[in-house]
Amino acid sequence: MLFSILASCGLPRPGPNAREILASAQVLNAEVLAVPVNADVARFAGPEDLSARxxxxxxxLARDRIDxxxxxxxDLLNVTIWENIDDGLFGAIEGPSVLTEVPVDDQGxxxxxxxxRVQAAGRTIEQLRLDLVEEISAQTVDPQIMVARIPGNGATVTVLGSIAAQGxxxxxxxxxxxxxxxxxAGGFTDESELTEVLxxxxxxxxxxxLDDLLAQPQFDIALMPGDQITVRQxxxxxxxxxxxSGQSLVEFPKPTINxxxxxxxxxxxxxxxxxPDSVFILRAETPTRLQQLGGAAYSGxxxxxYAFDLTEPSGLFFGEQFNIRDGDILYAAEAPYTQFQKALSAITGVASPVSGLNDTFSN
Structure with missing residues (x-):
């Protein structure tokens, strides 16, 4: 009688038990797919798609370095002109005439x-030099011209994040x-193995x-004007x-964890x-992956x-192969005997004061 009363009250617990979780998956059908984890599932569903990282x-990778x-x-250009006559077009008495920081306008x-006006953008320094020689030769004798480029805001990148000098x-x-x-840009302010470069x-x-960028030269890509580089954790x-033992939101301490x-x-x-036989990973999966795991066809x-039995040695190996992903919920169900223990504790807690009252009335 007392057990029935306690059961109807509903003892506190941290969440559904294993039977309830698997039963809900059957009821929801295509909404939720319960997958007992074996070797094939661990290899297929566990690895996270880290291609973006x-x-x-x-x-x-195929882009060549810009010229x-x-x-x-x-850009700004410094143009130096030597003329072979004393009274030249540009008025220099001795030595060359120097035009400093000539801007390349928005039209190039x-x-x-x-x-x-001479088109400069999209041409190399040598091509522009030859164009200027051709234009000015019509008005002075055998001009010698040198052009130097000062990089401006037309070919820049933005560097942000965990870097010494953002800019x-x-x-x-x-x-x-x-x-x-x-x-x-001054190097990195944080060089942990969780640093990534976007x-x-x-x-x-x-x-x-970051570790892969520094270790593998093929990832040292050529930059293009307008690129934005972000160093982040x-x-x-x-x-x-x-x-x-500790319910919490846990950040990844390294790139992959199982x-x-x-x-x-x-x-x-x-x-x-x-x-140990009731450990679950709850995860949002794509339609394609769920179909491959045996789910029905649907969109979204x-x-x-994913259900693990860690009482079996193979279950421990499967758990080691199964990588956790961002946003996963790791849920451990209570052991079946736990509710019985709670019931016993509740009974003990009710029975003791009753015994005390009986003693009081008997006196």
Missing amino acids: TGFPNSF AELIYSG AVFIPYAG VYPIDRSARTLRAMLAK VQRGHVSGSIW DRRAFTAIGAV LIEALGLVGGLDPRSGY QRQAI
Whole structure:
């Protein structure tokens, strides 16, 4: 009788038990798919798609370094002109005439006296020099011309994030690749293994772990005008709830962690209530992946419940192969006997004061 009363009251617990979780997956059908984890599932569903962090698009990798001699709108040019006559067009009494910091305008042209507006953007320094020689030769004898480029805001990249000196930097001969530009910006303020470098180029982006960028030369991509480089720390996390020693939101301590490591980060299962054969990962999966796991065909993300039995040695190996992903929920159900223990505690707590009252009345 007393057990029935306690059951009807509903004893507190951290969440659904294993039977209830699996039963809900059957009721919800296509909304939720329950997947017992074996070797194939661990290999297929566990690895996280880190392609966005392990390389760049082919369009980035295939791009050649820009020509450091190429002129862009916004650049400044220093033009030096030597004339072979004493009373030259540019009025220098001795030595050359020097035109300093001549701007390349928004239309890509420069204005040079006696040559007029000359197209500069999109041409190399040598091509512009030859154009100026041709224009000015019509008015003076055998001019000798030298052109030097000062990189301006027409060929720049923006560097942001965990970097010593954030700012806008020109792409010049000394900094035409990603690693060189990061060095030019003063290096990193945080060099942990969770540091990643993101490059945004128009509507296309790619990112890579800092360690991979430094270790693998093929990822030292050529930069293009307008690129935005962001150095940031990885902020992926999972949530651990249920019969674990420490329920919390846990940030990834390294690029990849598996289920066994995730349990270690929260202190393992609660020794009083955790049950190793009822450990679950709840995850939003894509339609394609769920169909491959045996789910029905539908559109949009649905939930998958991956069930682990860690009482079996193979279950521990599967947990080691199964990587946690950003946003996962690690849930450990209570052991079946836990509710019985709680019931006993509740009975003991009710029975004791009743006995005390009986003693009182008997006196």
